[in-house]
Amino acid sequence: MLFILLGLCHLIGVLSGLRALFTARSPQGAIAWIMAMITFPYVAVPLYWIFGRNRFEGYVTSRRAGDRVVDRLAPELNAYQAFPNSHAPGVPGLFPVLERLAELPFTRGNALELLQDGQATFAAIFAAIEAAQSYVLVQFYIIRDDELGRALKRRLVDKAQAGVRVYLLYDEIGSHDLNTAYLEELRQAGVQVSDFNTTLGWRNRLQLNFRNHRKIVVVDGRTAFVGGHNVGDEYLGKDPKLGHWRDTHVRCQGPAATLVQLSFAEDWYWAVRELPDLNWELRPAANGNQSVLVLPTGPADDIESCNLFFLQSIMAAKKRLWIVSPYFVPDWEIISALQLAVLRGVDTRIMLPRKPDHKMVYLASFSYLSDLETLGVKFYRYSNGFLHQKVILVDDIMASVGTANCDTRSFRLNFEITMASADPAFAAQVEAMLLADFQCCLRVTADDYEERPFLFKTGVMLSRLLSPIL
Numbered sequence: 001m002l003f004i005l006l007g008l009c010h011l012i013g014v015l016s017g018l019r020a021l022f023t024a025r026s027p028q029g030a031i032a033w034i035m036a037m038i039t040f041p042y043v044a045v046p047l048y049w050i051f052g053r054n055r056f057e058g059y060v061t062s063r064r065a066g067d068r069v070v071d072r073l074a075p076e077l078n079a080y081q082a083f084p085n086s087h088a089p090g091v092p093g094l095f096p097v098l099e100r101l102a103e104l105p106f107t108r109g110n111a112l113e114l115l116q117d118g119q120a121t122f123a124a125i126f127a128a129i130e131a132a133q134s135y136v137l138v139q140f141y142i143i144r145d146d147e148l149g150r151a152l153k154r155r156l157v158d159k160a161q162a163g164v165r166v167y168l169l170y171d172e173i174g175s176h177d178l179n180t181a182y183l184e185e186l187r188q189a190g191v192q193v194s195d196f197n198t199t200l201g202w203r204n205r206l207q208l209n210f211r212n213h214r215k216i217v218v219v220d221g222r223t224a225f226v227g228g229h230n231v232g233d234e235y236l237g238k239d240p241k242l243g244h245w246r247d248t249h250v251r252c253q254g255p256a257a258t259l260v261q262l263s264f265a266e267d268w269y270w271a272v273r274e275l276p277d278l279n280w281e282l283r284p285a286a287n288g289n290q291s292v293l294v295l296p297t298g299p300a301d302d303i304e305s306c307n308l309f310f311l312q313s314i315m316a317a318k319k320r321l322w323i324v325s326p327y328f329v330p331d332w333e334i335i336s337a338l339q340l341a342v343l344r345g346v347d348t349r350i351m352l353p354r355k356p357d358h359k360m361v362y363l364a365s366f367s368y369l370s371d372l373e374t375l376g377v378k379f380y381r382y383s384n385g386f387l388h389q390k391v392i393l394v395d396d397i398m399a400s401v402g403t404a405n406c407d408t409r410s411f412r413l414n415f416e417i418t419m420a421s422a423d424p425a426f427a428a429q430v431e432a433m434l435l436a437d438f439q440c441c442l443r444v445t446a447d448d449y450e451e452r453p454f455l456f457k458t459g460v461m462l463s464r465l466l467s468p469i470l
Contacts, residue, residue: 013041016048056210056415059300062270066262069280070104076282080255082106082291082422094316094398095293095422101305101312102295104262110254111288112419112426114401114433118236121229121249122148128219128251129155134279135165137218137264141174141211141403142230145182147238149231153186160190167276168193169268171212174230194271196415210299213403213414215249216264221279224257225249226419227401228326228389237385242355244385246437250401250419254285256292263296263417290423297404298415306404307411309418311337313394317346322393322434324351326386327358328365329407329464335371342376350406351434351441353388354381361407363456364463369446380441387437390418391430398422399430 017034036044070077078084083095083106099105115121129136136159143149160166168186170178172195186193196212217225227249229235237245252260261278269275297306310330314321314337321341328350330338341348350372356362373379392400402418404410421427449460 009041013037013045016045056299062266065269065275066266080107080282082108097312098293102293106291106293106422107255108291109284110256110290110292111285112290112421113251114429115249124251125217125225126155128223132159132164132219134220137167137261139169139214139216139264140231141171141213142232143170143175143178144232145179146233148233152231156191157189166191171196173211197271209413211414214417215403218261221258224252224260226417242386246385246387248389248401255282256294258282259294293420295418299413306416313392314341317341317394319395320347322349323406324389324391325406326353326388327361327405327407328352338372338377339375349378351380353386354383355386360463363460366449366460367464369449373446379444381444382441384440393430396424396427399427
């Protein structure tokens with residue numbers, strides 16, 4: 001019986017290795033998984049089926065539901081298209097490529113507002129929820145049952161009891177410590193609540209590596225919020241270890257706000273197999289005519305949309321490229337694109353946190369200094385608390401705020417959403433915001449890694465080896 005079990009394990013290892021041969025993201029990854037699963041399948045096979053997959057299975061049903069909405073919106077979308085016939089400003093090809101990635105156009109008639117840090121963000125979100133007339137859509141990666149989480153719950157309960165339809169979607173891994181009493185109180189008040197249901201479908205039963213990392217609030221299909229904040233007291237700067245929490249959200253009104261709810265609707269359809277009854281009328285904002293693209297990305301995409309968004313943004317930069325991310329674990333394509341940007345004479349800056357919240361990701365970021373900083377990429381460590389915002393600024397023409405980090409997890413494993421603006425005035429606001437942030441940063445060089453002790457360097461390189469799952 002023992003020999004039969006061992007033989008079965010090795011057979012499963014061979015079959016899993018065969019699957020890795022055809023589906024691994026890189027030849028190096030395929031070789032590593034195949035060798036591990038053939039020689040030591042007892043540990044490698046379970047790890048592969050949890051961490052080794054690069055596609056989220058079955059989401060096509062949600063996409064079809066979303067496509068039906070887009071088909072119905074097509075005439076209105078054409079009317080609000082910001083760059084008809086691909087006549088976009090700035091770098092040739094930048095915006096048309098992003099539109100093809102999003103499968104949605106830049107729309108005109110939007111009003112964007114930067115919301116810096118937790119107090120401003122949640123004051124605006126709570127005010128919008130309190131003013132809701134028809135429905136509220138809420139989606140976060142992390143929701144905690146703390147002071148901020150309970151403040152959100154009270155408002156959702158009040159609106160549901162007032163007859164407003166309320167939908168709440170959360171990631172079951174990110175919100176793993178959210179207690180059932182919190183959720184039950186919402187359900188009792190009439191709030192429709194669901195986790196993202198990552199393991200739905202027999203092909204997803206074993207996987208725990210895909211996450212829904214989106215942070216979305218939409219009110220009445222007219223006002224949308226997207227950005228880096230989750231729902232927890234630390235996002236208000238109340239974590240005694242991390243201190244001030246530097247983050248950025250954006251509030252959008254106009255056609256792009258209506259399109260943000262398309263991402264929510266697809267995720268909701270995946271989770272509960274029902275498409276919520278939402279307002280899909282596109283209406284321009286009362287004040288503002290900014291061109292905005294809504295770009296949802298994730299492991300269910302046919303191509304690696306998030307990775308390509310970063311690549312296209314980097315390659316399009318002519319004068320300036322500023323990337324702000326709490327986690328910096330790029331792949332070689334991103335590294336090469338950053339190197340080329342510097343060689344083109346682009347002012348290339350990467351802003352990262354000085355304080356770590358995830359030690360291994362923090363360590364892995366040091367390994368890229370010798371590849372990039374010595375060539376001319378400028379690295380900065382934010383020192384006034386913890387940096388969590390996800391912002392990109394390209395020249396004077398494009399700025400984006402969203403949920404995607406500059407790391408492999410966001411590129412390939414997480415469901416993310418980004419709002420990109422093609423408005424010079426908004427880019428100027430982002431520039432002013434980031435210039436103030438740079439005043440709170442320390443410049444770091446390759447010496448900050450080279451002069452570290454051997455044990456630190458060992459931790460850095462081991463963390464880099466694990467970068468595909470960090």
